[in-house]
Amino acid sequence: MVSVSASNTFSGANSIFTGGSIGSETVCFGVQKACNELLTRMKPVRDKMGSPTWLQLVQRCYEEHVNLFSQQIHHAGDLEPYDTWGMSCTEIEVDILTGKWQITRVDILEDTGESLSPLIDVGQIEGGFVQGLGYWLMEKLVYDRQTGELTTFNSWEYHVPGAKDIPIDFRVKLFQKRPNRGGFLGSKTTGELGICLSISALFALRHALNSARKDVGIDEWYHLGAPTTIEDIVLAAGHTKRDFKLNI
Incomplete structure (x- = not known):
């Protein structure tokens, strides 16, 4: 019930390159940032509802016009450099x-x-x-x-x-x-x-x-x-x- 759309010049006009074996990490990190942003937007609705199910929360957010789309990009410095062996x-x-x-x-x-x-x-x-x-x-x-x-x-x-x-x-x-x-x-x-x-x-x-x-x-x-x-x-x-x- 969560979809991820393909990247293009409209959704990511200046997306970072995927060279240097960083593709998987940066994509996953971007997804994590997007999820955290969505949770932040939904939190006020969740607090008012108590303990709703996921579908109930999404439905109420939809009804209250909460933006349920998040676009994120990996920034230099988001992840620390490290060595591989x-x-x-x-x-x-x-x-x-x-x-x-x-x-x-x-x-x-x-x-x-x-x-x-x-x-x-x-x-x-x-x-x-x-x-x-x-x-x-x-x-x-x-x-x-x-x-x-x-x-x-x-x-x-x-x-x-x-x-x-x-x-x-x-x-x-x-x-x-x-x-x-x-x-x-x-x-x-x-x-x-x-x-x-x-x-x-x-x-x-x-x-x-x-x-x-x-x-x-x-x-x-x-x-x-x-x-x-x-x-x-x-x-x-x-x-x-x-x-x-x-x-x-």
Whole structure:
């Protein structure tokens, strides 16, 4: 019996952005402010009625022309800044000759305070992690050296994570029951932290390459950046032409 309308330039001409993983918190905080304002408007009517039911109170407020619509916006400073913490461990298998990889398992532990919705938070963490895999291992910007034109501008050349790039065994655990004094109802934001945790995949890849290079007696420093693509992996593995020669 309570409805929330979509935001638009009429109901919120200067609404705040939703970047920085603050969408859920700011929306919930705005709803809380709207509810408190409505309760304040309805209080005089409630006091006159004694102990009415919710429907009786709303009906009387309607009859007395109490405004039952509230519009609120999140202001900078409404919520205190705070830190979020997380841990991740990634296991990866790498085909040294082709550079192709498969993430076999990922374990993530993240501090979400008093989670507003554990299912949504887990989904946000998983999505952020997979997005980070694209940043660290796939999504490469290539420019034409003569014209400066971006050549990886569509899905044929610019590769983002797909269904088969998701870790085979993906385990996310929320570190809960740690109320966050600065967040909404003791919660903490999720989403972009998962992108930060995905760097563990790059570290796991380096361990795999270190092992392969050690097997062939290579002990030199090599660079792994963002992204380290399949081609970069092949080059970092220390191959020579002999490795690709068919011996009959």
